[in-house]
Amino acid sequence: MATVRARLTTAYALALAATLIAFSLVLVVARRASAYRELAGRVEDQAGAALRVVTNAEEEGMPLTVRTDSTTGPVVTPQLYKKLEGIGDYVLILDASGRALYASFLARQLSLDDLARLQQAALQARLDGPAQFVQLDSMRLLLAARPDTVAQSQVARVASAVDTRSADAAPSALAMSMLGLVPLFILVGAFGAYFISGLAFKPVELIINEVEAISDGRSLHRRLPTEAGDELGRLSATLNAMIARLETSFGALRRFTADASHELKTPLTVLRADVERAMNPRSSHTEQLVALEEALQETARMADLVDSLLTLARADEGRFELATEPIHLEPLVREVYETAVILGEDAGLAVSL
Known part of the structure; x- marks a missing residue:
């Protein structure tokens, strides 16, 4: 059977494990939320930066688009293209019809299906709204769109997106770290709890040893120390009171035995003498009858003596009113x-x- 010390250590280890697991989950969730907030701020900054490049060019009177191929339609000018390149990860500049005037380097590396899905999401995104998720075949992006407010602009909106894997990496690394640290913390905490509980239960061990030494019946005069004013002190005081009652009971038993031996010794001696006198062949018939009568009287006296001893025993126990x-x-x-x-x-x- 497990000791109280072992059960307390196990309970503490389980409680510590539950607390650390809950704390780790909360920490990972909080870190993930923080990473996505940082990622949303980053994508919104990229969209704002690309929009500022476009609006600055419009305010300076620079042309925004040029038609290089009659089959593909207009695209941004080389000067604007050079300024936009490197601003964001996945940047799209769309005209009023939803046609892409510019796609950043990473956007051009996407498959046609993913690029079309990204362009469609940029058209449907709320302008000046919070960043939203876009699920592609190869990855998941966080996208933000901003409108071009310049009158009669060839640009309708600017969209920027970033890969969310960077935001997922930090919580995953934290989760792996906690996965390695939590068992170590639990092990150290369990050893610490076992050691501390041993110190706490050391006075209990002393009390057990003292009670075992006292309970042999010959050391009932000894008492447990009661210096501490805590629960252990109260326990020692209670045990001392019980030992005192046991000492009183044992003392009463010894007195009863001594009294019985002393009181019965004389009547038994007299009874033996009367019986021997009655059995003596030299005794007359009258003497024999007298001896038997005296033996009968001693027998009655012993019966009364036994009753008296029982009364005395009850009186010693406090169960008899004298x-x-x-x-x-x-x-x-x-x-x-x-x-x-x-x-x-x-x-x-x-x-x-």
């Missing part, structure tokens, strides 16, 4: 005298009253 009354000593002295005469015959002694 009622005192005055008595005449002459009958008691005469009874003792008669007993002494009988006992003195075998020893050749004469007793007088």
Whole structure:
């Protein structure tokens, strides 16, 4: 059976494990939310930076688009293209019809399906709204769109997106770190709890050893130390009170045994002498009858003595109320005298009253 110390250590280890696991989950979730907030701020900054490049060019009177191929439609000018390149990860500049005037380097590396899905999401995104997620075949992006407010601009909106894997990497690394640290913390905490509980239960061990030494019946005069004023001190005081009651009970038992031995010794001696006198062949018939009568009286006296001893035992235990009354000593002295005469015959002694 496991000890209280082991059970407390196990309970503490389980509670610590639950607390650390819950803390780790909260920490990972908080770190993930923080990473996505940082990522949203980053993508919004990229969209704002690309929009500022476009609006600055418009305010300076620079042309924004040029038609290089009649089959593909207009695209941004080389000067604007050079300024936009490197601003963001996945940047799209769309006209009013939703056609892409510019796509950044990373956007051009996407498959046609992913690029079309990204362009469609940029058209449907809320302008000046919070960043939103776009799921592609190869990755998941966080996208933000900003409108071009310049009148009669060839640009309708600017969209920027970033890969969310960078935001997922930090929480994953934190989760792996906690996965390695939590068992170590639990192990160290369990050892610490076992050590501290051992110190806490050391006074209990001392009490157990003291009680085992006292419970042999010969050391009931010893008492447990009660210096501490805590629960252990109260326990020691309670045990001391119980030991005191046991000492009183054992003392009463010893007194009862001694009293019984002392009180029964004399009637048994008298009874033996009467029986031997009655069995003596030299005794007359009258003497034999007298001896048997005296033996019968001693038997009745022993019965009364046993009742008296039981009454005395109950009185020692506090279960009997004594009622005192005055008595005449002459009958008691005469009874003792008669007993002494009988006992003195075998020893050749004469007793007088």
